[in-house]
Amino acid sequence: MTGKIMVVDDNAATRRMVRNALMRNGHDVIEAPDGHTALELMRTEQPRVVLQDLVLPDTDGYKLVGELRQLARGTDVSILAFSGFVSELDEARISRVGFDDIIAKPIAPSRLVPLIEAHLPQPAPAGSQFGTGRRLVIADDDPMQLKLAMFRLSRLGFDVEAVPDGHTALEAVRRRAPDVVVSDVMMPEVDGFALAMAVRQDPALCKVPVVLLTSSYVEPADRELARRAGASDLVARTPELSELIDSLRTTLSSSQDAPPIDPGALDYLEKEHMRRVFRQLERQVMINTGLAKRCSVLASELAVLASISESVLTNRNVDAAIDQSLTECFDAGGIAQGAIYLLDARSRMRARLIGAEPDVPGFATLFDHEELLHELTREGRTLHLPSSELPPALGRELLTRARADAMLFVPLRSAGAPFGCLLMIARGRELEQDDWRAFGLGIATQVGHVITLARAYIEGAPDYVAHLDLDGTIRLMNRPLFEHPRTGVVGTNIFNYPAGDHAIALRKALAQIEQTGEPQGFEASVFRPDGSQVWYSTRLGPVKEHGTVTGAVLVSRDVSDKKQTEMHLMLSDRMASVGTLAAGVAHEINNPLASVIANIDMALQDVVTLGETSKLPPDLTDELKDARTAADRVREIVRDLKIFSRGDEDRHGPVDVEHVLESTLRMAWNELRHRAKLVKHYTKVPPVDAHESRLGQVFLNLIVNAAHAIPPGNYDANEIRIATSIDTAGRVVIDIRDSGTGIPPEVRPRLFTPFFSTKPVGVGTGLGLAISHRIITQFGGTITYDTEVGKGTEFHIVLPVAGGAAAPRETQKIWSRTPAVRRGNILVIDNEESLAQAIRRFLGVEHNVTAVYRARDALDLLELGTRYDVVLCDLMMPQITGMELHGEVLRIDPAQASRIVFLTGGAFAPSAREFLTTTTNRRIEKPFDLKEVRRLVNELIR
Known part of the structure; x- marks a missing residue:
């Protein structure tokens, strides 16, 4: 396989999954998080397969595929649509704009890789196109295997017809005999053996070779049954279908026909067929039993992991896990009291007391001798008291203040680095020093494992993880807090760092945890020092000691990308809603407005004529002109609405x-x-x-x-x-x-x-x-x-x-004055009755005009044989629209359909917009000037 593979997806996790899966299979992968990067990489890297998401942050995926095709410069590049939101309508559009195939998300890497590999260019050895001019029918009930086989066989030149089962395959070969049939063996109802027998017993098909493909029927008895059932060959399924291809080459080049089936052996074949099927079922049961056992083992392993997660979720902090581990170890060794001292990020010792009596003060600082703990931790040295290693006075002081007969200090290490010291105290008993040291070292090792594991969980977490006191003091932080290193923030208060809404929500959540002891959650924003904003989804769980809430574990995840996606969706929804509303309002206003303007124009004309013979009120003409000016103002407002009616x-x-x-x-x-x-x-x-x-x-x-x-x-x-x-x-x-x-x-x-x-x-x-x-x-x-x-x-x-240049303004077209050369027959169709009557009255001076208010009435006239020089038809009408009427008239009389002029107050339905972009018929935008309608009508009547 040759050529690079480019993955175009704005989701980093998806790109990583695809990249890792392909690279494990030896492929060279390049990544693009957006359309701009994809175009640059196509220009410079020339990949041979592109796996492209349809939804990208900076461009339309349907537009991008065409741009990628142009940059391919004639190279045979396969571009595959990669999306989890594909409707049947989208599938048609995907195929139309230039994608070679669709891969639906989510998909397992094991199934994704073969699909992509099937589109990679393959080396073409001599004679590889031996299928040219030959028809092949392939049957397989596994859609993925069927698709892969179809790709590979098509590259060999075969005209491939792929069917999903044996029954459909039989119908296909009987409908038109192929040159060869390939079938999976294990299929429901009609399996491969039954299909081979049916083909071989059909006189019209008995010479058509049948090659059976299997991953399960691999015993010699299976091969014998295939031969006796009339199959030309039974081959094992391989990833590259190499055995199938070799068998097809041999079978098609052979002049020997497949052996016919002995009619007397049909009984035996049916019984042997059933035996082999039962044998295969037994094998599958055994395989499935083994898988079930393996699943049981995996379930047990997952249960262990779940129990660890349960412990973490219950305790909420590393300290509780250590307490539990130490208590169990101390109980096993008969040690009732002790302490564990852990180095914090500032190299200070932080004490955890295990079973210490409340009336014994001083354990937290080792009775004011904390420097001894640092020395033992730094040197990795074990110390037993009483001992000659310490000054006698110091040893007696420690034993006396701890009320102990013996004490053992054991250093704690994790991954080779010191991180604290363990103290164990014995009262009323004597233990051999060496035994006690060995026991202490064993406990230290266990504690080190617990802490190493806990730290690995916390430090390896992709999110912010912190342990906070109820006042906001940071006890643990797994990563830097903006520009502050994590070692620098431990011990400080989280509210000292400006965090905007997040700090307000966090303070409320901590108060709720202290009051209720229940987990809390919220989403809020934080501003980085550079002024950029990050959104976090934060969860807090209570940390409890002896049933009392003492702090909280905080987990914050960056959800800025999610917020951006939400904003984009809200933008799209808002623009779609505004566009639909604006277009609908424009349409509803334009219809009556067209009638108003038309009647005002005729009234003005009548007033001028009447004024020649009669005395009229002096302001009547001005009043009508003012009304016409106001109507024009409304028309301008409606036209402005169109700017906001194309948001989709x-x-x-x-x-x-x-x-x-x-x-x-x-x-x-x-x-x-x-x-x-x-x-x-x-x-x-x-x-x-x-x-x-x-x-x-x-x-x-x-x-x-x-x-x-x-x-x-x-x-x-x-x-x-x-x-x-x-x-x-x-x-x-x-x-x-x-x-x-x-x-x-x-x-x-x-x-x-x-x-x-x-x-x-x-x-x-x-x-x-x-x-x-x-x-x-x-x-x-x-x-x-x-x-x-x-x-x-x-x-x-x-x-x-x-x-x-910018698109021309949507203004009314002014035609040159064209006088009527004859009196024509005009049909006006508009559900706005006042507008239809206004057009009828105005045009009636020069033409014979019929006005109807329903498309059904117009169709009745046309079906009776009445024909018109011009049909003025509203586009959007109830029951039957202007588009539907045009289709009916086109069926009745195409010449009459070409004489239709559409009157539109705004096409707010997608179907109407598409119709107007494809039709060759004239149209006039409402509201219009009646003189312009007359000019167009006179121009069309010749």
């Missing part, structure tokens, strides 16, 4: 910044007009590479924030200034400045933090600036700010210039 599209393209700003300002005008003067300073800038809807969301958020930063009541003294320019690097810059209160210093590090808001509860979600930052970053731009308390804030957005 992720395509980037050239965007006109000034157009988006103007639309956003109209949307936000109600927030601005009472707070500050608006100053616009636009310079001519090129289109930017962005997404119009999402860029509009960013502008709307910043402009509304600017308005809210200015207290109401002093309009003349405040202003919001918006400017566009081009920087020295040729990028487009948008500045949004307010004269508000400014941003306090303590808030600034958290400004782009998800779920952080300075607004009152219920007013903001805390997602606006975080989402804006993410959107601008995805566009390849930057968003920064300057602020001064009391003077205001200015946000700077920098965006890359697009390669092409």
Whole structure:
């Protein structure tokens, strides 16, 4: 196998699993956490197989596959979709955009590796394409094995038809005889032996070779049964299918037909078939029994691990495990009291008393002789009292104050390093010194094992693990706390380190643990010294001594990636909801608005005509013109809504910044007009590479924030200034400045933090600036700010210039005046009755116009044979839509269907949007000018 394999996935754990599995099998693996890196690696490394996740942080997976194909420069690269969220609709789209296969998550490495290997380029020895021009049917009830076999046999040139069982295989070969049949032996209902016998007994198929493939039927009697059942060969299944390929080459090159089945031997074959099946079942039972025993052993091992975990979860700290171990050891040796002294991170001795009497003070410092403990620990020396190794006075003092007849000090070591000292005390008994030393050393060894194991668990944990006193004093920490080494934080108070919301939640959790003794949990953010924010999911469990809560074990996991994912999902949901709502509102307004504008226009026309012969009220014309101007204002607002009705599209393209700003300002005008003067300073800038809807969301958020930063009541003294320019690097810059209160210093590090808001509860979600930052970053731009308390804030957005021109505005097309050359027949279909009647009245001056309000009525007219020069049809109607009517008319009379002009107030359904992008029929956007409708109708009537 040759060629590199590239894994594209933003989940580090998934990449690690795939990389390790492939590298263990000898493959060269490269990794990409995002689409940008994947494109760079495709350009420089030219992998031969790409395993690509569909959901990536910086690009659309469906778009990325096409870009990777372009960079492959004609090389045969297999690109496999790797996703856990694939619907039937997605499967069709995946195949259409250029993926070679789909691998669903989760998948075991043992099954993943063969699938990827099947797509790697294989060496092609001479004569390897011996299957060219030959049809092969393969049956296997294991979908994975079936897929792998299909890949390998297709590369040999075979036209492969893969089926999931013997019954389907028999139907396939009877439908069209293949050149060869390959079948797994062990399958339900019709197995490989039965399939071979059925093929051999069919006169039309008796000469078709059948090769059986097995991992189970490996005894000589199995081969004999296969031969007598009419199989050309029975081969063992291997990872590379080498034996099967050799057998196919031999079988197909042989001129000898497979032996026919003796009709008289059918009885024997059926019985032998059943015997071999029962024999195989016995073997499988034996194998499964062995597996069950192995599972039982593994279950026992897991039970031991579970009991260790249970102990850790119950005790919550290393000290409790040591106490339990020492108590058991002391009981076994008849030692009732003692102490263990452990070095902390600052090389101070911390004492744990085992059975010490409460009225014997001084054990914690060894009766003010702690230096002796350090000396014994450092030198690794065992000391027995009474002893000549110490000054007599010191020895007597220690024995007297401990109320002991004998004392033994044993140094503790873990992984060769000293970490403390064990003290054992005997009263009322005499022990031989050597025996006692040996017993003490045995206990020390056991304690060392316990501590080594416990430390390994804690220090090897991927999360923060700490032992805290109830006041927050750190007794143990398994990793550095930001820039502070762990040895430097032990003994200090965790609340001395700025941690924002996390510190507040931690203080509450410790209070709850002290009060209830129950575990606590929360999620909160911490700010690093560099100003970046990290989210942690924290769990705390109580540490109890003699039934009293004395502290807590803290475990904190970094969940920042999870929070970012949640934010991304919330952004997608919000944009989809806003888009659907905006499109629906636009549609519902446009229908009656079109009727209003049409009737106002006709009223104006009638008033002008009437004024030529009659005296009218002097203000009547002006009143109608004012109404027309107001209607145009409503139309502009509805058009601005379209910017926010395309949130579900992720395509980037050239965007006109000034157009988006103007639309956003109209949307936000109600927030601005009472707070500050608006100053616009636009310079001519090129289109930017962005997404119009999402860029509009960013502008709307910043402009509304600017308005809210200015207290109401002093309009003349405040202003919001918006400017566009081009920087020295040729990028487009948008500045949004307010004269508000400014941003306090303590808030600034958290400004782009998800779920952080300075607004009152219920007013903001805390997602606006975080989402804006993410959107601008995805566009390849930057968003920064300057602020001064009391003077205001200015946000700077920098965006890359697009390669092409911005899309043209969605304005009504103005056709040149075209007089009617003849009186035509017009059909108007719109469920908005007032609009349909307005069109009928206006066009009725020059044409014969029929107006209906249901698509069903229009179809009845057309089915009776009535034909029209132009059909003006609303797109979105109840019961039967304009799209469905078009399909019916296309069936009845294609020429009539081409005469349909669609009237649309906004296509908010995905099917309607897709239809409008594919149809060649004309369309007019509501609300429209009736004169424009007349121009189009006259143009179409020739």
